[in-house]
Amino acid sequence: MALPKGGYNHKDHEEIILRKWLEQKMYKPEYYPLTNTLQTEAEETNDKRPRWCLICPPPNAYGRPHVGNISGYAYMDAMARFQRMNGKKVLMLPGKDHAGLEGEGVYVREVLEKQGKNKFDMNRDDFYNDMMEWMKNNMEQALKDEQTIGLSADFDRNTFTLDPDIVEIVLDTFVEMYNAGMIYKGVRIVNWDPKARTAVADNQVEYKETQSNFYYFKYAFGEPVSKALSWKENFHNKIVNFKVTKKNSKFPYLQGVLPTGEKVIACGYQNEKETPNQGRVVGVRLGFDENYALVVVPVDLSDKNKIEEVLSKINFFESQKYPGGHVVMFDLEGDDAFKNGFIIGTVRPETIFADTAIACNPKDERYKKFMGKKVKVSFLGKVKEISFIADYAVDKDFGTGLLKITPAHSQVDWEIAQRHPEQCLPAIQVIGYDLRLNHLTGEYAGLTIKEARERLELDMQKHGNLVAVDKAYQNKIQIAERTKAPIEPLLSSQWYLKYDYIKEEAIKMVKEGRVKIHPKSMKKKFYHWMYNLRDWAISRSLWWGYRLPVWYHGKVKEIIDDSGQVKEMIEIKPGEWVELEYDNPEHLRVQKECPGPGWVQDDNVLDTWFSSGQWPFATLMKYKLMDQYYPTDVMVSGYDILENWISRMMMFSAFKCAQEPFKDVYLTGLVKGTDGQKMSKSRGNLIDIDKVREDYGTDALRMAYFYQNSAGASYALTYDKLKMFKHFANKIWNASKFVLMNIEDLDKNEINQMQTEDFKLNETKELVKQVKFLKKKITKNILEFQFGHATDSLYSEFWHDFCDIRIETLKKFIYPKKDENGNVIEDVNLSHKKEASLALIYALREYLKMLHPFMPFITERIWQEIPKIEGDHDSLLYSKW
RNA sequence: GAGCACUUAGCUCAGCUGGUUAGAGCGUUCCCUUGACGUGGGAAAGGUCACAGGUUCGAAUCCUGUAGUGCUCACCA
Numbered sequence A: 001m002a003l004p005k006g007g008y009n010h011k012d013h014e015e016i017i018l019r020k021w022l023e024q025k026m027y028k029p030e031y032y033p034l035t036n037t038l039q040t041e042a043e044e045t046n047d048k049r050p051r052w053c054l055i056c057p058p059p060n061a062y063g064r065p066h067v068g069n070i071s072g073y074a075y076m077d078a079m080a081r082f083q084r085m086n087g088k089k090v091l092m093l094p095g096k097d098h099a100g101l102e103g104e105g106v107y108v109r110e111v112l113e114k115q116g117k118n119k120f121d122m123n124r125d126d127f128y129n130d131m132m133e134w135m136k137n138n139m140e141q142a143l144k145d146e147q148t149i150g151l152s153a154d155f156d157r158n159t160f161t162l163d164p165d166i167v168e169i170v171l172d173t174f175v176e177m178y179n180a181g182m183i184y185k186g187v188r189i190v191n192w193d194p195k196a197r198t199a200v201a202d203n204q205v206e207y208k209e210t211q212s213n214f215y216y217f218k219y220a221f222g223e224p225v226s227k228a229l230s231w232k233e234n235f236h237n238k239i240v241n242f243k244v245t246k247k248n249s250k251f252p253y254l255q256g257v258l259p260t261g262e263k264v265i266a267c268g269y270q271n272e273k274e275t276p277n278q279g280r281v282v283g284v285r286l287g288f289d290e291n292y293a294l295v296v297v298p299v300d301l302s303d304k305n306k307i308e309e310v311l312s313k314i315n316f317f318e319s320q321k322y323p324g325g326h327v328v329m330f331d332l333e334g335d336d337a338f339k340n341g342f343i344i345g346t347v348r349p350e351t352i353f354a355d356t357a358i359a360c361n362p363k364d365e366r367y368k369k370f371m372g373k374k375v376k377v378s379f380l381g382k383v384k385e386i387s388f389i390a391d392y393a394v395d396k397d398f399g400t401g402l403l404k405i406t407p408a409h410s411q412v413d414w415e416i417a418q419r420h421p422e423q424c425l426p427a428i429q430v431i432g433y434d435l436r437l438n439h440l441t442g443e444y445a446g447l448t449i450k451e452a453r454e455r456l457e458l459d460m461q462k463h464g465n466l467v468a469v470d471k472a473y474q475n476k477i478q479i480a481e482r483t484k485a486p487i488e489p490l491l492s493s494q495w496y497l498k499y500d501y502i503k504e505e506a507i508k509m510v511k512e513g514r515v516k517i518h519p520k521s522m523k524k525k526f527y528h529w530m531y532n533l534r535d536w537a538i539s540r541s542l543w544w545g546y547r548l549p550v551w552y553h554g555k556v557k558e559i560i561d562d563s564g565q566v567k568e569m570i571e572i573k574p575g576e577w578v579e580l581e582y583d584n585p586e587h588l589r590v591q592k593e594c595p596g597p598g599w600v601q602d603d604n605v606l607d608t609w610f611s612s613g614q615w616p617f618a619t620l621m622k623y624k625l626m627d628q629y630y631p632t633d634v635m636v637s638g639y640d641i642l643e644n645w646i647s648r649m650m651m652f653s654a655f656k657c658a659q660e661p662f663k664d665v666y667l668t669g670l671v672k673g674t675d676g677q678k679m680s681k682s683r684g685n686l687i688d689i690d691k692v693r694e695d696y697g698t699d700a701l702r703m704a705y706f707y708q709n710s711a712g713a714s715y716a717l718t719y720d721k722l723k724m725f726k727h728f729a730n731k732i733w734n735a736s737k738f739v740l741m742n743i744e745d746l747d748k749n750e751i752n753q754m755q756t757e758d759f760k761l762n763e764t765k766e767l768v769k770q771v772k773f774l775k776k777k778i779t780k781n782i783l784e785f786q787f788g789h790a791t792d793s794l795y796s797e798f799w800h801d802f803c804d805i806r807i808e809t810l811k812k813f814i815y816p817k818k819d820e821n822g823n824v825i826e827d828v829n830l831s832h833k834k835e836a837s838l839a840l841i842y843a844l845r846e847y848l849k850m851l852h853p854f855m856p857f858i859t860e861r862i863w864q865e866i867p868k869i870e871g872d873h874d875s876l877l878y879s880k881w
Numbered sequence B: 001g002a003g004c005a006c007u008u009a010g011c012u013c014a015g016c017u018g019g020u021u022a023g024a025g026c027g028u029u030c031c032c033u034u035g036a037c038g039u040g041g042g043a044a045a046g047g048u049c050a051c052a053g054g055u056u057c058g059a060a061u062c063c064u065g066u067a068g069u070g071c072u073c074a075c076c077a
Helices: A014-023 A041-046 A067-085 A100-115 A124-148 A164-179 A225-229 A304-313 A349-354 A365-370 A411-419 A439-444 A449-462 A501-511 A522-531 A608-612 A615-622 A639-656 A689-696 A698-706 A719-742 A748-752 A762-783 A787-814 A830-851 A856-863
Strands: A051-055 A089-093 A183-193 A198-200 A205-221 A254-257 A263-266 A281-285 A292-296 A327-331 A341-346 A357-360 A374-379 A382-390 A403-405 A466-480 A488-497 A516-518 A550-552 A556-560 A566-573 A576-579 A588-590 A632-638 A662-668 A824-826
Touching: A014 A124, A014 A856, A051 A067, A051 A615, A067 A089, A067 A632, A067 A662, A067 A698, A067 A762, A100 A124, A100 A608, A164 A183, A164 A588, A164 A608, A164 A615, A164 A639, A183 A411, A183 A466, A183 A566, A205 A349, A205 A449, A341 A349, A341 A374, A341 A403, A349 A439, A349 A449, A357 A365, A365 A382, A403 A411, A439 A449, A449 A466, A488 A566, A501 A522, A501 A639, A516 A522, A522 A639, A608 A615, A608 A639, A615 A632, A615 A639, A632 A639, A639 A662, A689 A698, A689 A719, A698 A719, A698 A787, A698 A856, A719 A787, A719 A830, A719 A856, A748 A830, A762 A787, A762 A830, A787 A830, A830 A856
Parallel strands: A051 A089, A051 A632, A357 A382, A516 A662, A632 A662
Antiparallel strands: A183 A198, A183 A488, A205 A341, A205 A374, A205 A466, A254 A263, A263 A327, A281 A292, A292 A327, A357 A403, A374 A382, A550 A588, A556 A566, A566 A576
């Protein structure tokens, strides 16, 4: 009943306590607190305690959990400990994810490349087995990290997404979904990551601001000029529009005539990084007898006088639409290239060979005559016929208002093409998976994209098809989230999941409140995502992961035929290739086992989210615990994977279990670095968890996560906060020491039989009242997922109420009254002293319990010294809340 | 371009459904060393709660607008 002297040093206690919890298997749901043993199966089934379950989100198995993961664990653990103390039978199940694309990427980069090996020189099975071993080795460390933060999960049930049982369940789902018509194979446009040589999902694509060449080229009319001239009027006084990088500015748009007689258009051009200070072509005025290129004049945007100067030289009218900068139009008289044709802007001239149509906005009066027609155009000296379509996806104010439709090499174009299949399809693919132009481009075949672009620029110039090149065009190119390689949209045959009814089901779960999302504001984010869901490309050309349970009766290859269409061919007999029919069971079957000799398994693996989306039920099915624990109670996750993961778990659960996977979703915010910035290596503000734990203690780290934080809110993990809670731990330690010191005279029975209602002194009555009130509040906070409030109250109430006020006032009953010289003038009233001591131990016990979910180590350590009363357990873990 | 947040002390942030002198930590200044704790105690300075309107007996809190910041989604061919 006494604590060691001196301040609290977490290093002396945390490990011992952790070992005790782990060795006694206290984290397991089978642990029975009355006997301190694990229950048998029969005892378990008879156990009437309500069950509570939380499946931990599996972090990447290959790495150590990062600060954000650890923060999540702190939250999960606080909930689990609270529930356990409230008498629930708690299952918290940890796991690790194989992290398909990213995992393979890291392995290739960090292990293979360092050994000078190349994946494609390796045998697939060897690669897989080597990688599995590497993963499993790394998993150990991750597990330790989870334990040291105090996560009270059942580590005997640590589960890996590639555990055989889990694989079975996940593949079963694939087959079931295929049979339900929700999984299909088709040729679609995909985001091709050339580095990883795989397609990636839409949300695995990032955008990167770059500077590109923007080519204005002309499809010259292949038909009589007179016909085209009839829409000349429509062009009069209309201007082509330019790329404007920043919107919302109010600077006017100008058009007029210079005193010299030159026609001028001045228009907003603004670039945050550079103020254009030399003339450059940014656009083209369309017309038949007045052709211009637009050139930026050297005017500093911030220089009002200069702007005035330009304004004074021209007649202008205002348009609210285009802000900033100044662009002047110069006559390019005598250049044939500007006459009689469609002028189209593009950053990707090499895809011109794959054009199947030209499109404009249906409301664009300028092109009304052409809509729905076929037009003959000449390009590089050849005349071809091309469809002219109208679609609302085309922005008539961008460029010349014309868009070339290249369904094989652009997501947007692909979608437009789906709406105009007759005119735009079949798509023509002119770029191969090696990112070189293919046989359909004639003399360009074999060139890389860059080479082709350069050559085309010259050739277009030669044939009069090149109108202008904007060399400083700012655009965003797509890059792969993981490999950072530029994405090439390509056609490829892929497996897709049609969400079908499960999408509606998941929406209903949230709408009907069966799944509550914390914070509420994230609900909107969820709906927004769900309503805009498109079919999900689930196959990945990787080796690491779940290989598709799909079999082909013969080798399969993807070809681009002479018309540029992507097709899959199957070798039904040696040397005899026919087109693969997706619905022909003699060609393709979906099942887990190989159908027989001669059948070849699909090379692809499943997207990682396909398996992690099944995590809650896959894990419980593995351990045959579905009846007891499904649906689970809470899911804790970073808000950034609400869409990718949370929504998919709900949809998979709707399919497989016809119910929600969890009742509450607690979304944690981003943990920012000590300087309040997003953590990144380059900023040097990364937090070393090991060091933090060593310097400040695990309890302090946990408190720093909780304190004043709310669901979904990002926050900085600062040294100030850590220090604050290190001090707090010390305060708890010392206050406990004081209380324990004062109850040494008390009989154990007196504590056991204490009736706080019988307290006579105002001071003790007040203390009891205050503690009871606080407990009510903390309970409510935890149940409402307001951990920030709970820890805030605990901190200030314990320190500034209990320590600063209550203990100090009660001291007058404990110590004899003395005069200035230290002579006792009034002896201690023994019954008052006893009551004061009882009140102190009462309050301390309550505080320890309330603090335990947040600061488990120190509270457990002190609890060991607390005299136990009825209903207590040796460990705070199982002591009654 | 659309949606969602946010703007409170020098800094980092709490303030939950509107209610008496707006809070914490750190930092600053001053005081206090014999019994739990200097990793402590006491006190002080510092905020017209972004701005402008409105609702109300009463607003940091609700509504509208403005400005700025952040995030997410879509996207410029």
